[in-house]
Structures are given as C-alpha cells and as structure tokens.
Amino acid sequence: MFETLKTQPADKILALMQKFREDPRESKIDLGVGVYKNAQGVTPVMRAIKAAEHKLWEEQTSKSYVGLVGDPAYSDAMIKLILGGAVERGNIAAAATPGGTGAVRQAFELIKMANPSARVFVSDPTWPNHISILNYVGVETVTYRYFDRETRGVNFDGMVEDLKTAVKGDVVLLHGCCHNPTGANLNEVQWKEIIALMNERGLVPMIDIAYQGFGDGLEEDAVGVRLVAAGTPECLIAASCSKNFGIYRERTGLLMMVSNDTAAQKLNQGTLAFLNRQNYSFPPDHGARLVTMILNDDALRADWAAELEETRLGMLGLRQQLADELQRLSGSDRFGFLAQHRGMFSLLGTSPDLVEKMRSDDGIYMVGDSRMNIAGLNADTVPILAKAIIDAGV
Ligand code: PMP
Secondary structure, eight states: OGGGOOOOOOOHHHHHHHHHHHOOOTTOEEOOSSOOOOTTSOOOOOHHHHHHHHHHHHHOOOOOOOOTTOOHHHHHHHHHHHHTTSSOGGGEEEEEESHHHHHHHHHHHHHHHHOTTOEEEEEESOOHHHHHHHHHHTOEEEEEEOBOTTTSSBOHHHHHHHHTTOOTTOEEEEESSSOTTTOOOOOHHHHHHHHHHHHHHTOEEEEEEOOTTSSSOTTGGGHHHHHHHHHSSEEEEEEEOTTTTTOGGGOOEEEEEEESOGGGHHHHHHHHHHHHHHHTSSOOOHHHHHHHHHHTOHHHHHHHHHHHHHHHHHHHHHHHHHHHHHHHHHSSSTTTHHHHOOSSEEEOOOOHHHHHHHHHHHOEEOOTTOEEEGGGOOTTTHHHHHHHHHHHTO
C-alpha cells in the first residue's frame, strides 16, 4: 500500500533552516523561521512560565484526562484575554486545541461540516499553512488582494473590491493582528468597513490571532477581533499561545465560535467537543494549564505582561533602527514601511532572485517571498542587513 504514496512538498521554511545550519559563514543571519529570538539569538522560556511550571510540579496530583474541550477555566481566561468584555460569555463556545494550527484546522473542518459549499477568502499573501490545510480539508480557497507591493501597506481598495465577489455563506479569513507574512495591518476604521461589508453580504468572519501582544500591545492588538466578535452575527476565532507565552512546543491554542444567538451556544459547544474527539480526543493540557495559572494570578500575570512588553518594544526598536539605517544608506524614505509594520514579520517586497542574492553574497536567510523575521536581528546585525539590502539593489 505504501508504494502508492507520493513525495509531499517540503516545508520551505524548514528547508531554509537546514541550509542556514550548513552555512559555515560566521556572519550569517537567520531571518527565516517564525520563532521569537532575543538579542542573544535565544528563544527563552518566559519567567512566568518557569514559575508556573514550578508551582504546577508541586501542586499537580494527577495527569488523568481533563475534558474533550480542555479545562473550561482555560477557555474562560483566554476569552477574557482576547475578547475582553466585547461579547457575553454565554454567546461563546470554545475548545482547547493543539496549538493555533490545531484551532485553524478544526475551524476549517467546522466550515466544511456546516456549509460544504462555503469558500474561504484568504489574503494574498497569507500564512502558507492556511492554504495548504484548506486544500487538504477540501475547502475551496479564493485569495483577496491585501499587500500593496508599492507602499508595502494594505491595498485596502483592492481588498474591498475582491471581498465584494464573495457570496452569502462564504468565509473571510482575517489575521487578528501582526499579519503573517507581511507585517501590514488594518486600522480601526478599515476593520469597521470590512465588518460592514461582511454583514451586508452575509459573509462569515474567521480571525486567526497568533501574535497578540507583539504589535501595539495586548489590548491594542485585540481591537479588530473584538470589533468583529461584537459586530457580526457569527464568527470563528482561532488563537495561539505559542508566541505570546513562548510555549511553541507545548501546542496550546483555542478555537472559539461566537454567535449572537445564545440558544446556539450549546450546539456549538457540542460540535467543538465532537470535532476534538474525532481528531485527537483530549487536547494537550500542560501549556493550557500554565496559561490559565498565569492569567488568573495577579503577580504571574503582571510579570508575563512585563516580559511580553519588553519583547514587543525590542522588536519595535529593531524595526526603527533598520528603517533609520536604510534611510541613511539609501538617502530615501522608501524603507519607512519597516517601522510602520507590526509584529514579528515584514515582507520586504522584493524578488526571489534578490532574496537568493542576499543569501549567497551575504549569508542573509529570509523566506523566498522576502519575509523577514525581525526578531532574528539584534543591534549589531541590523547594519549588516541594511547594507546587504542596499548592495543587492532592493
Ligand atoms: N496562525 C498564524 C498566522 C501563524 O503565524 C501561526 C504560527 N506560525 C499559527 C497560526 C499557529 O501557530 P502554532 O500552531 O505554533 O500555535
């Protein structure tokens, strides 16, 4: 049977990581994989996570199963973190999932189950896993214009025009904040316009929020998702704790179904439990438990928020330094967008040829579409990258 299998396409980012490891140059810079790194190039365990793990080790008396949707206390804490008080708790069904990817996967399956003819509109570009999972699950994907290659901001007019081709029941996938891969985000006025458009056409929003706290702050980064949850009849929200709690390998995510019909909550909650049961039964607990402990303990939460804020400000500082350095070298403001973008990524918006040239000439490793992980830089490597960008003729 196995001989019928075909070789699956390799993950481009993982292949790039391998190339980086094999590169003997000491001056090489890794801007590839989407993991936060501090100035020493380390992805640290956050202080509050360490403290919570210690406490858990002392206090936990059983590793028995929890529940098909995880611990309800985790859902409660995450709903508060993401939605604040934007929606009544009684209008939300939620389930813990293995990472944000697990939430995205369950959401797509749910869409297929609820409306087999729904198409999912995704931004051009989007996180490649969105498209590959949609294809795998068998949901039709349509792209909408999003990134303006001239300004490196959002092509809002193009986005609106393309979303106007969606029909009732289609799903619009939006990044809650810190768009991956571009770094370009909607402002509040634009969020409201998109919400009005979705309501007018009967479209269902799905928000993927994987970087809350990495852009403008924990509350600020939730503005869009809160407006959508409060302003549309139903929506799906897939959240990840991988980045903002630094617990990538613990696989900690949450899928929410928000509905303005309170009576639907029970059915929705049962559907999420069913989907978990079919795919992996009980979701992982360790990361979710740590997150719950931190969010529900004033001291741990304050320390976590402080460390997250340091992380965020560090990335903003690197963005500004890079934009300033490029302005100095190029004598123009054309790289100012790097300071405007938010989150861990920026799409430089250059050709694969120049990305390859920077790699071979200067040991700069960015993804082929010119996505850079800003957290792969530090104050010493910013000038090296800036020079490579200018030397390559970007
Ligand atoms: N959505 C987006 C847009 C992402 O960038 C990521 C992480 N790369 C995820 C979801 C999911 O991350 P994880 O499964 O590691 O929690």
